Amino acid sequence: MLSGSAALAQAPAAYLYSLSSFSGPLRDDGARVRVDAERDEVLVIYQNTIRVFNRSGMEFYSFGADLDLGQILDLAVEPGGDIVLLSYKDSRSLVTRCNFRGEPLGPIEIGGLPEGLAFHANRMVLRKERFYFASLAASSVIVTDAKGTFLRHVDLPSMMQPEERQRGGTEALGFSVDEEGSIFLTLPSVFRVYKIAEDGGLTEFGRPGAVPGRFGIVAGIAVDRRGNLLVADKLKCVVMLFDKDFGFVGEFGYRGPAPENLIVPEDVAVDRLDRVYVAQGRRRGISVFALAPR
Amino acid sequence: MKALKIGLAVLAGAALLLLASPAPEAFHSGGVAECGGCHSMHSPKPGGNYLLVGTDGASTCLSCHMHAGDTGPNGYHIATAESDMPAGVPPLQRTPGGDFGWLKKTYTFTVRGTTTVEQGETHGHNIVAADTSFVADTVNTTAPGGTFPSSQLACTSCHDPHGRVRRTSSGTYTTGTTEPVMGSGSYGAIPAAGFTVGNYRLLRGLNDSHVTGVTFTGVAIAVAPSTYNRTEASTQTRVAYGASSINTWGNWCASCHPGMHSSGNYVHPVDQSLGSNLALVYNSYVKSGDLTGSSATAYTSLVPFAENTGDIATLAAHAKIDNSQLGGPGASDKVMCLSCHRAHASGFEYALRWNMEGEFMIWNSLYPGTDTTPSVPQFARGRLGAETQAAYYDRPVTAFAAYQRVLCNKCHAKD
Numbered sequence: 001m002l003s004g005s006a007a008l009a010q011a012p013a014a015y016l017y018s019l020s021s022f023s024g025p026l027r028d029d030g031a032r033v034r035v036d037a038e039r040d041e042v043l044v045i046y047q048n049t050i051r052v053f054n055r056s057g058m059e060f061y062s063f064g065a066d067l068d069l070g071q072i073l074d075l076a077v078e079p080g081g082d083i084v085l086l087s088y089k090d091s092r093s094l095v096t097r098c099n100f101r102g103e104p105l106g107p108i109e110i111g112g113l114p115e116g117l118a119f120h121a122n123r124m125v126l127r128k129e130r131f132y133f134a135s136l137a138a139s140s141v142i143v144t145d146a147k148g149t150f151l152r153h154v155d156l157p158s159m160m161q162p163e164e165r166q167r168g169g170t171e172a173l174g175f176s177v178d179e180e181g182s183i184f185l186t187l188p189s190v191f192r193v194y195k196i197a198e199d200g201g202l203t204e205f206g207r208p209g210a211v212p213g214r215f216g217i218v219a220g221i222a223v224d225r226r227g228n229l230l231v232a233d234k235l236k237c238v239v240m241l242f243d244k245d246f247g248f249v250g251e252f253g254y255r256g257p258a259p260e261n262l263i264v265p266e267d268v269a270v271d272r273l274d275r276v277y278v279a280q281g282r283r284r285g286i287s288v289f290a291l292a293p294r
Numbered sequence: 295m296k297a298l299k300i301g302l303a304v305l306a307g308a309a310l311l312l313l314a315s316p317a318p319e320a321f322h323s324g325g326v327a328e329c330g331g332c333h334s335m336h337s338p339k340p341g342g343n344y345l346l347v348g349t350d351g352a353s354t355c356l357s358c359h360m361h362a363g364d365t366g367p368n369g370y371h372i373a374t375a376e377s378d379m380p381a382g383v384p385p386l387q388r389t390p391g392g393d394f395g396w397l398k399k400t401y402t403f404t405v406r407g408t409t410t411v412e413q414g415e416t417h418g419h420n421i422v423a424a425d426t427s428f429v430a431d432t433v434n435t436t437a438p439g440g441t442f443p444s445s446q447l448a449c450t451s452c453h454d455p456h457g458r459v460r461r462t463s464s465g466t467y468t469t470g471t472t473e474p475v476m477g478s479g480s481y482g483a484i485p486a487a488g489f490t491v492g493n494y495r496l497l498r499g500l501n502d503s504h505v506t507g508v509t510f511t512g513v514a515i516a517v518a519p520s521t522y523n524r525t526e527a528s529t530q531t532r533v534a535y536g537a538s539s540i541n542t543w544g545n546w547c548a549s550c551h552p553g554m555h556s557s558g559n560y561v562h563p564v565d566q567s568l569g570s571n572l573a574l575v576y577n578s579y580v581k582s583g584d585l586t587g588s589s590a591t592a593y594t595s596l597v598p599f600a601e602n603t604g605d606i607a608t609l610a611a612h613a614k615i616d617n618s619q620l621g622g623p624g625a626s627d628k629v630m631c632l633s634c635h636r637a638h639a640s641g642f643e644y645a646l647r648w649n650m651e652g653e654f655m656i657w658n659s660l661y662p663g664t665d666t667t668p669s670v671p672q673f674a675r676g677r678l679g680a681e682t683q684a685a686y687y688d689r690p691v692t693a694f695a696a697y698q699r700v701l702c703n704k705c706h707a708k709d
């Protein structure tokens with residue numbers, strides 16, 4: 001593990017470009033960004049429109065504006081290319097499978113839920129034919145199979161220490177799942193990242209502070225192909241890189257006007273080519289970085 | 295030893311009270327929060343102020359108080375992210391102060407051949423938060439009725455992030471630091487002896503003059519229910535506002551808007567008792583054409599009033615979300631700025647709680663909308679019917695008369 005000063009000296013990622021259309025760089029504030037691992041494409045959700053970008057970061061397709069699915073919150077791309085949308089309409093969470101053009105094929109009904117457990121989600125991840133649906137406000141996750149049949153429920157607040165729960169509330173701002181099925185949630189009010197393993201084991205890390213590796217307001221989180229964690233910090237305006245044992249590796253971005261800087265990074269994604277996509281505020285759209293070889 | 299036991303008992307009582315407190319007070323807990331949540335000792339924003347990490351104060355606040363991806367009212371969020379508000383979709387938060395997202399909802403409509411643009415910035419207090427694209431008011435360069443520059447308006451213009459004003463166990467207010475702040479004072483908590491709680495919403499007061507050219511002489515008194523950011527589709531959210539000597543809401547708002555205060559100015563009264571006649575009208579008014587109401591069920595959160603008391607326990611008993619406390623005003627209760635305006639922003643011009651730009655709020659038993667009432671665009675003003683309903687916090691249209699007129703009539707009953 002590198003010390004803080006070493007981390008500063010060697011940034012763990014280099015700026016590549018910003019996602020763009022033929023009109024110029026994207027200027028959306030607070031968009032959500034997802035990757036299609038099979039095709040190395042990137043999908044951005046903003047105001048009910050989904051824009052699709054090629055591996056060079058150029059927009060080549062968009063859809064969603066005329067879908068009657070309510071508020072589109074998240075998406076996942078299946079290995080075959082179908083796109084699954086998570087939306088919210090008439091006080092209900094909806095899951096809809098669409099073809100690669102974004103044309104709805106039909107709903108995925110979430111079934112088999114235990115009595116008393118309602119399906120409500122605003123984030124979704126697809127890993128190894130399992131859907132992970134998160135309600136960030138409640139820091140809870142429902143896991144289903146590819147057909148939407150309930151498998152398990154993770155309720156982070158009930159697993160936290162009472163004093164920790166009391167101290168900061170339980171709203172998560174970031175959610176991800178690694179290849180082993182471990183769930184990650186970031187809780188900014190307690191300056192923590194929580195990992196809930198497939199077997200239910202809970203581990204956590206994070207401390208507040210200004211020095212590299214400490215947390216300000218942690219938001220989006222992503223896991224790369226090696227199990228490293230990328231954690232966006234809205235306040236410090238950096239993305240921090242931790243290894244799979246939660247050891248701090250380094251951070252990049254920092255508030256500023258330069259292309260390689262970040263302002264209020266809120267969401268983060270990483271593809272199999274080690275490119276990191278960071279959604280920001282202040283009309284800076286989505287910046288793309290290349291993780292340094294390690 | 296006896297003193298030690300008493301001290302331990304007090305601490306235990308304080309701990310119990312704190313542990314029993316609801317989650318909304320997390321992080322700030324009635325006073326100065328964790329320093330590192332906003333400041334950085336060694337890596338603040340270059341060229342910034344106060345070692346803040348954010349571009350500006352409001353951007354720092356919104357790091358926590360706004361987040362993309364909400365599906366409805368969510369905890370302590372006081373604004374809806376742009377990414378969740380495409381055209382035709384209203385802001386999602388329903389706090390009593392209102393959702394700053396309305397500042398970004400601009401509506402265009404045409405009435406009898408004349409096209410009008412209702413700018414989003416007319417919908418409330420235009421905080422400057424560069425990171426989230428909230429910009430200064432372009433029309434009012436100073437506070438209406440005052441001189442405070444709009445370019446400096448931030449959350450911290452009204453709220454003190456360090457919670458200088460505290461409430462003691464005896465109900466008095468202090469800025470001293472000898473009695474520790476044990477928790478939030480927004481939800482009716484009464485501190486144990488030797489402790490304090492924060493002032494309502496960490497609002498400035500007690501001669502606070504940290505904001506340029508502004509002195510908040512009094513204290514703003516209120517108690518909110520702990521679940522305050524919620525739809526009012528079935529029951530209302532009642533914040534119990536109080537008033538005591540100079541600690542009135544009108545006096546507090548007049549810190550920045552002195553020309554809007556009725557004292558010495560020819561404007562609508564604030565901080566004045568309703569008197570028996572107006573209180574009777576308020577309590578009788580149900581909706582346009584219906585004056586059959588009673589004082590037991592007269593309250594509406596669209597026209598709140600200040601109770602003539604500063605007693606927190608009394609106010610706490612009225613701060614409910616289950617319609618169990620809908621009592622109307624007495625003759626000594628007061629009209630205040632917040633009787634008509636929301637503190638942050640609303641779906642209507644001037645942060646009003648209802649649409650004043652037309653004689654009808656409701657038309658033909660419908661919320662006005664370009665889709666619902668296209669023949670009367672002057673009432674919809676470019677909104678969809680669902681947007682209008684959202685601005686009324688999702689109330690069913692049956693809460694009003696089929697041709698409901700504006701809510702000035704709640705006190706004046708001219709309809």
